[in-house]
Amino acid sequence: MEVSYKIKEPFTDKILLVFIYIFLAAVLIVILYPLIYIVSSSFSSPLAVMSGRVWLWPVEPTIKGYTAVLSNPRIWTGYGNSLFYTAAGSFISVSLTIAIAYPLSKKTFYGRGPIMYLLIITMIFSGGLIPFYMTVKQLGLVDTRWALLLPQAIAVWQLFIAKTFFQETIPSELNEAAEIDGCSDIRFLLSMVLPLSKPIIAVLVLMYAVASWNAYFDALIFLRDSALYPLQIILRDILIQNTVDQTMMVDARTMEARQGMKDLLKFSLIVVSSLPVLIIYPFVQKYFVKGVMIGSLKG
Amino acid sequence: MAHYSQTAAQTNALDRLVTNKVPRGAFKKIRRHWQLYILISAPLLYFILFKYVPMLGVQIAFKDLNAMDGIWGSPWAGFKHFQTFFEHPNFWNLIRNTLVISLYSLIVGFPAPIILAIALNELKNGVFKRAVQLITYAPYFISTVVMASMIILFLSPRIGLIDHIRTAFGFESINFIAKPSMFSSIFVLSDVWQFMGYGAIIYIAALAGVNTQLYEAAKIDGASRLQKIIHIDLPSILPIMVLLLVLNMGQLLNVGFEKVYLLQNPLNVGTSEIISTYVYKIGLVQANYSFSAAVGLFNSFINLLLVLVANFTARRVTGSGLF
Numbered sequence: 001m002e003v004s005y006k007i008k009e010p011f012t013d014k015i016l017l018v019f020i021y022i023f024l025a026a027v028l029i030v031i032l033y034p035l036i037y038i039v040s041s042s043f044s045s046p047l048a049v050m051s052g053r054v055w056l057w058p059v060e061p062t063i064k065g066y067t068a069v070l071s072n073p074r075i076w077t078g079y080g081n082s083l084f085y086t087a088a089g090s091f092i093s094v095s096l097t098i099a100i101a102y103p104l105s106k107k108t109f110y111g112r113g114p115i116m117y118l119l120i121i122t123m124i125f126s127g128g129l130i131p132f133y134m135t136v137k138q139l140g141l142v143d144t145r146w147a148l149l150l151p152q153a154i155a156v157w158q159l160f161i162a163k164t165f166f167q168e169t170i171p172s173e174l175n176e177a178a179e180i181d182g183c184s185d186i187r188f189l190l191s192m193v194l195p196l197s198k199p200i201i202a203v204l205v206l207m208y209a210v211a212s213w214n215a216y217f218d219a220l221i222f223l224r225d226s227a228l229y230p231l232q233i234i235l236r237d238i239l240i241q242n243t244v245d246q247t248m249m250v251d252a253r254t255m256e257a258r259q260g261m262k263d264l265l266k267f268s269l270i271v272v273s274s275l276p277v278l279i280i281y282p283f284v285q286k287y288f289v290k291g292v293m294i295g296s297l298k299g
Numbered sequence: 300m301a302h303y304s305q306t307a308a309q310t311n312a313l314d315r316l317v318t319n320k321v322p323r324g325a326f327k328k329i330r331r332h333w334q335l336y337i338l339i340s341a342p343l344l345y346f347i348l349f350k351y352v353p354m355l356g357v358q359i360a361f362k363d364l365n366a367m368d369g370i371w372g373s374p375w376a377g378f379k380h381f382q383t384f385f386e387h388p389n390f391w392n393l394i395r396n397t398l399v400i401s402l403y404s405l406i407v408g409f410p411a412p413i414i415l416a417i418a419l420n421e422l423k424n425g426v427f428k429r430a431v432q433l434i435t436y437a438p439y440f441i442s443t444v445v446m447a448s449m450i451i452l453f454l455s456p457r458i459g460l461i462d463h464i465r466t467a468f469g470f471e472s473i474n475f476i477a478k479p480s481m482f483s484s485i486f487v488l489s490d491v492w493q494f495m496g497y498g499a500i501i502y503i504a505a506l507a508g509v510n511t512q513l514y515e516a517a518k519i520d521g522a523s524r525l526q527k528i529i530h531i532d533l534p535s536i537l538p539i540m541v542l543l544l545v546l547n548m549g550q551l552l553n554v555g556f557e558k559v560y561l562l563q564n565p566l567n568v569g570t571s572e573i574i575s576t577y578v579y580k581i582g583l584v585q586a587n588y589s590f591s592a593a594v595g596l597f598n599s600f601i602n603l604l605l606v607l608v609a610n611f612t613a614r615r616v617t618g619s620g621l622f
Contacts, residue, residue, distance in 0.1 A: 013524040020418045024431050027415065031492065032434055034453065037460060052463045100342035103335040110328040115343070122350040124606050128595030129575070130582045131356025134370065135349065151349050154342060185334040214442035217557050221583055232444045239448035240561055263458050270445050277440045285433065292497075293504045 042066070042267035046260030049267065065268030068261065075272070078231035085230055086213045089149045093158075093208040094201065101159050102189055105166035106175075123156050133221060147222035148215075148230065158207055161294050165200040166193065203291035206284050210277060235273055239266050360593035380593035389572070397573040400559070401551045403487045409547060411491050412498030413540065417532055419499070420506040421524065432503075435496025447561035450489050451476055477566035486559065501543070505536045541613045548609035552598050574598045 040058045041049050048059035069075060103109050104116065126132070132151070141147045170193055178188045194201070216232035223229060237243045242262070329336055360380060362373045384390060415435065422428045441449075453460045454475040462472050475481050513531050522530070556575040563571045574594065582591025 010523055016524045017421065020421050024415075024418055024422070024427075027495075028431050028434060031438060031496070034449065034460070034492075035437070038449065050458060052458055055463075096342045096345060099338045103332075103339045106335075108328075109332070109335065110325060115339075118346065118351075122346060125354070125603050126350070126599055127353030127355075127357050128592060128599055129578050130588050130592040130595055131353040131359065132349070133583060134356055134359070134588070135353045139348070150345075153349075154345055185332055186338065189338070210440060214440075214444075216442070216444050221579075232442055235442075235444045235448070236561065239444065240451065263452075266448060266452060270448065274441060274445060278437075281437060281440055282433065285436070288436075289500050289504070292500045 038267055038270055042264070042271045044264070046257060046264045049263045050260035064261070065264040066272070068265055069268045069272055074226075074234050075231070075269070077227065078229055078234040081229060082213060082231040085145070085148050086209050088145075089153075089212040090205050090208040092149055093153050093155075093212075094204045096154050097159050097162055097204055098189075098194075098201075100154070101162035102166055102193060104159075105163045105170070107172070119156055119159065129221075136222060142222050143224050143228070145228060148212075148218050151222075152215075152218060155208070155211070158204055161291055162200055162204060164294055165197065169196060199287070199290065200294070202284075203287050203294070206287055207291055213277060231273055235269065238269060357592060357596050357599075359589050360596045362589060364589045376589070380590045381597065383590060384594050384597065389577070392569075393572060393574055393577055396570055397552055397554055399570075400483050400486055400554050400573060403483050404490060404554070405547060405551070407487050408491050408494070408498075409544065411495045413502055413536070415495055416499040416502035416506060416536075417528055419503060420532065421528075432496070436500065437496070438493040439497035441493065443555075443557040444561060446489065446493060447558055450485060450562060454485065476562065477564065479567050479570040482562070482567045482570045486562065490555075490558075501539060502536050505539050506532060509535045545606065545609045545613050548605050550602070551605050552602050 036056065037054065040056060041054045042065050043058035043061050043063065044054050045060035045062050046064065048054055053059050104112055106112070127135075136142060136147060136151050141150060174192065175188060178192065183192075214232065216230070216236060219228075219230050219233045220236075223233070356370060359370055359373070361375060361377060362370075363376045363379075364370070364373045368374075419428060419431060438446075452458065454462070456462050456472045456474045459475075461475065466472055475485060509531060514527060517527050517531060552574060554573050554575065556573075556579065559571055559573055560576050560579065563576065575598070578591050578595045578598070581587050581594070
């Protein structure tokens, strides 16, 4: 007779598993539904949005919201500015982060301990908002593009991720061999370390880029000139403070149509502004996971 | 030792390899790797300029700042601004609002990713598991401004989704965002919605690293699924839980300024005014630098104290802390 060596799963385990599936399905719906609702609303007619007839799919589909959003010059300026801040900011941030993380990843680097202490102190204590603002002001950065590129250039957490990565993946023997062959430190970094570190550079670029695309606080406190505003500040004006240009309302004659248009605009704007991040998200998701995991290895 | 014809630098390097001798003296070590010191100077300058100079700037909290004399020249005022703050009619209200929001966040927001990670860990790899992972951490990428406007849109009495559901079931319509009593729940639950999936990544990674022999041994001993979770899963993610808890404790009074500020309106300001929004309004909007810096410093100081206490406790209880 055949004997099954498989241990039978107890009945209570099966119940628990069913509960887990129900729980996760509920989580999935709660997270997904608002996202679908926003996209569907953005493609619906103003009146359908206003009267609350949108539940899951677009009602009386139009692209009116999008044409209104895209015909607004402020949004284009904001988009352009944000692209610039994101590109330039990530470049500066990643360069500076590598420039400090690489030397600190070498155990023989003289002064490593004290510098690490200096960094950890900045994680647990800060001067606060006002002294920070006054410093940036004294440096003459207020109301210039530099105000969004420099003051928050290095994130200590990202720095530690990069340092851990260098420490674990660049064997010190490699460095010693290169040193014997007369390779300078800078050259070793550029032609050996960086090509070996493509995954971590991708992680850093993405983390900095997403943070800078989504940031609004620095722009709020440092910028007065509206020509320099990033997209998020313009979003705040329209989405939260409800200031909508009359130019975006050309089609809407009646009071009701106006209100509907205002609401529709918000949904379209949310989609338009989140588009760059959402398009790249499925492709870069694994890098984010990697970044979090390296960060968790060692502080 | 064999002798080769070699340059001084090569001798040096070989020497170090063979005898493990490090060149003595700080100057020698720095000269050897001078390029690295050039490299690190720019980021170090960044930390000095944007982190340490502002720390020196906290002295304005003890001064009466005037534009003529600047930070260093203004006359000392002692603890005057702190006293004004402690005696301010709004003081206890600010502290209470800040603590309510942050403790609520901690109690609800901290376990949520852990529960999600453990639930996901019970599933076999498949489409459903991957879909849940992909979708639960998508909201992390939504900007704070968009998140706040989504909250306002969904909660608004006229076009809001929540309101539609309520009225569909015959309840009266409520303007949630204008209700002071609802503010902390709105803040915390939307945070859970946005960050639960992202927060779970770290625990999922830790659970994936658990030795499978442990599960097999438990299975042979007749452990149920729940027992495996309690006796294998939880202890294996405990170090990360402690680490994150200590980090969170240090941020207790640093409730996210951005979202609170965006969700604030004149109707809910009674419960939504927290220390950081107050500092911003008094300091940068009303240009009352010294007083506002004092409030900010008080905040930083309490945070520092909390992180030290949390770290000490974590060390005592679990034997591992952050530092």
